[in-house]
Amino acid sequence: MIVKVNLGEQSYEIIIKRGAIEKAGNYLNLDRKVLVVTDSGVPEKYVNAVIEHCKNAVKIVLPQGEQSKSIENFQLLLKAMLDNSFTRGDCVTAVGGGVIGDLSGFACSCYMRGIDFYNMPTTLLSQVDSSIGGKTAIDFCGFKNSVGTFYQPRCVIIDPDTLKTLDKRQFASGLTEAIKMAANFDAGLFEFIEKSEKIESDIDEIIFRSLCIKRDVVEKDPKETNLRKVLNFGHTVGHAIESKSENLLHGECVAMGMPVMSSGEARERIKAILEKYGLKTEIPYDADILIPYILHDKKMKEDFISAVICEKIGTFEIKDVTIENIRKAIEFSKK
Numbered sequence: 458m459i460v461k462v463n464l465g466e467q468s469y470e471i472i473i474k475r476g477a478i479e480k481a482g483n484y485l486n487l488d489r490k491v492l493v494v495t496d497s498g499v500p501e502k503y504v505n506a507v508i509e510h511c512k513n514a515v516k517i518v519l520p521q522g523e524q525s526k527s528i529e530n531f532q533l534l535l536k537a538m539l540d541n542s543f544t545r546g547d548c549v550t551a552v553g554g555g556v557i558g559d560l561s562g563f564a565c566s567c568y569m570r571g572i573d574f575y576n577m578p579t580t581l582l583s584q585v586d587s588s589i590g591g592k593t594a595i596d597f598c599g600f601k602n603s604v605g606t607f608y609q610p611r612c613v614i615i616d617p618d619t620l621k622t623l624d625k626r627q628f629a630s631g632l633t634e635a636i637k638m639a640a641n642f643d644a645g646l647f648e649f650i651e652k653s654e655k656i657e658s659d660i661d662e663i664i665f666r667s668l669c670i671k672r673d674v675v676e677k678d679p680k681e682t683n684l685r686k687v688l689n690f691g692h693t694v695g696h697a698i699e700s701k702s703e704n705l706l707h708g709e710c711v712a713m714g715m716p717v718m719s720s721g722e723a724r725e726r727i728k729a730i731l732e733k734y735g736l737k738t739e740i741p742y743d744a745d746i747l748i749p750y751i752l753h754d755k756k757m758k759e760d761f762i763s764a765v766i767c768e769k770i771g772t773f774e775i776k777d778v779t780i781e782n783i784r785k786a787i788e789f790s791k792k
């Protein structure tokens with residue numbers, strides 16, 4: 458399956474194919490210097506499979522975890538390219554989750570004002586979400602994603618077989634983003650995930666359809682001026698939970714945030730589908746604890762928050778919601 462992202466001269470293809478990582482050379486121009494970036498949690502066999510296809514690979518393995526999206530690692534990648542005399546004709550290939558993709562894409566966008574970037578996302582979150590849209594970033598001075606660029610990859614290779622080694626929590630967390638997009642844009646996809654009896658076999662289709670949804674949005678709003686905010690369903694409360702919590706994954710927090718911003722039958726179905734995949738939907742904090750985090754939300758205007766609301770599966774509305782109503786909805790969703 459191929460998703461074509463049409464962005465004029467920056468257009469690219471996302472290839473979804475089992476076993477693709479072992480045939481990387483068939484899809485990418487690796488007949489040059491290639492900085493291959495990965496982290497310590499990504500099974501070595503994936504990165505080694507890619508390196509086999511490279512004419513001249515420089516491998517960098519960073520520690521796993523969000524803390525690797527740092528200015529120090531940004532410098533480390535740039536220095537590796539300089540030390541190895543990379544020119545504008547060479548390239549960077551990320552093999553890993555969103556952390557590796559965001560960091561490598563950023564370094565790539567800055568080195569000699571931008572060299573070719575290939576992304577091989579290996580977590581479900583990065584396959585359905587962070588590998589499309591061209592957002593690159595590092596965390597800086599304690600602020601997540603505060604420094605970055607919009608920089609499109611030359612090509613993205615998604616090998617769903619890599620998900621076989623991903624732990625269940627990470628898988629479920631990534632699935633939340635697909636459920637989120639289906640809830641707002643594609644009732645058929647929502648039903649497909651709802652009824653799936655073997656999610657591991659259905660995941661290729663889910664990745665493809667989720668990417669098509671995000672593709673249609675980013676093509677209309679490549680630099681996230683406005684429309685792209687429709688992809689933020691569940692994130693207002695989700696981000697607050699993520700800021701407060703020390704051990705929940707991003708998708709786990711968004712899962713708790715989605716029922717708060719939905720109603721009626723949509724709410725029930727969203728809760729049921731998340732619980733089917735082992736995601737908790739009850740919020741573990743009082744509204745009083747979360748509201749201060751929400752007030753910092755950049756979508757806030759006066760006493761209102763502009764939020765994506767789902768009242769019917771497959772649709773969304775952007776509404777101004779009062780803090781008081783958010784407070785009530787959080788209390789309703791509490792344990």
Ligand SMILES: NC(=O)c1ccc[n+]([C@@H]2O[C@H](COP(=O)([O-])OP(=O)(O)OC[C@H]3O[C@@H](n4cnc5c(N)ncnc54)[C@H](O)[C@@H]3O)[C@@H](O)[C@H]2O)c1
Pocket residue numbers: 496497498499500521522523526553554555556557559579580581582583586587588589590591592593602619620621622623624627
């Ligand atoms: N650029 C964007 O548009 C965008 C969108 C959403 C999220 N993000 C960013 O993505 C990051 C989160 O990404 P993530 O959820 O992929 O986390 P991650 O990159 O930290 O990966 C999660 C864990 O899975 C391990 N891993 C990766 N692939 C594996 C595999 N196939 N088998 C076994 N283990 C594997 C990693 O080593 C890591 O420990 C955050 O920094 C977030 O800001 C970016």
